[in-house]
Amino acid sequence: MATAPLPRVNPADAGARAWAGRALEAAGLCALGEATELLAARAPDGVLLGVAGLERYGGDGLLRSLVVAPAARRSGTGAALVAAVEQRAAALGLGALYLLTESAMAFFAARGYERVPRESVPAAVRGSEQFRLHCPASAVCLRKYL
Numbered sequence: 352m353a354t355a356p357l358p359r360v361n362p363a364d365a366g367a368r369a370w371a372g373r374a375l376e377a378a379g380l381c382a383l384g385e386a387t388e389l390l391a392a393r394a395p396d397g398v399l400l401g402v403a404g405l406e407r408y409g410g411d412g413l414l415r416s417l418v419v420a421p422a423a424r425r426s427g428t429g430a431a432l433v434a435a436v437e438q439r440a441a442a443l444g445l446g447a448l449y450l451l452t453e454s455a456m457a458f459f460a461a462r463g464y465e466r467v468p469r470e471s472v473p474a475a476v477r478g479s480e481q482f483r484l485h486c487p488a489s490a491v492c493l494r495k496y497l
């Protein structure tokens with residue numbers, strides 16, 4: 352039921368990074384890393400709706416820090432952010448995107464992500480701060496080839 356106009360997704364500015372810090376904390380997700388390239392979705396009037404992050408590890412990417420403002424959910428913003436991260440990753444020549452999630456498996460499965468064992472994840476991605484420090488063993492690992 353996407354009745355709202357589609358958001359515009361662009362690289363995040365300092366204001367959007369600060370917004371992301373608050374939104375991630377409120378959603379119970381870990382803070383941005385220094386290496387996180389962040390994209391921000393805004394409504395046509397400029398209001399921030401959500402963010403998503405990409406980290407590059409060799410020829411692969413880590414999709415992380417996806418969060419949409421609670422009042423803006425279920426209107427296509429999350430899907431637009433994931434599509435924008437995939438587009439950016441493909442433009443960088445990355446072969447696959449990996450992510451860890453505890454709560455959004457169905458959302459990502461509907462966008463072509465498949466569950467994979469952590470051991471199958473490239474060592475460089477597994478060495479990322481998010482894999483090493485932030486996500487509990489219960490988090491599911493997903494992959495999508497680009």
Ligand SMILES: CC(C)(COP(=O)(O)OP(=O)(O)OC[C@H]1O[C@@H](n2cnc3c(N)ncnc32)[C@H](O)[C@@H]1OP(=O)(O)O)[C@@H](O)C(=O)NCCC(=O)NCCS
Pocket residue numbers: 352353378380415416417418419420423424425426427428429430431450451452453454455456457458461
């Ligand atoms: C997960 C999240 C980013 C989805 O954002 P959103 O803007 O609501 O997603 P969209 O509106 O683009 O949804 C696209 C589709 O996914 C569905 N969907 C949305 N959230 C879903 C969820 N948690 N589980 C299953 N399906 C979901 C929508 O119904 C919609 O389906 P449709 O295309 O058939 O209409 C958002 O709920 C959120 O910020 N959650 C808290 C943080 C979080 O869990 N982030 C992921 C960490 S990896």
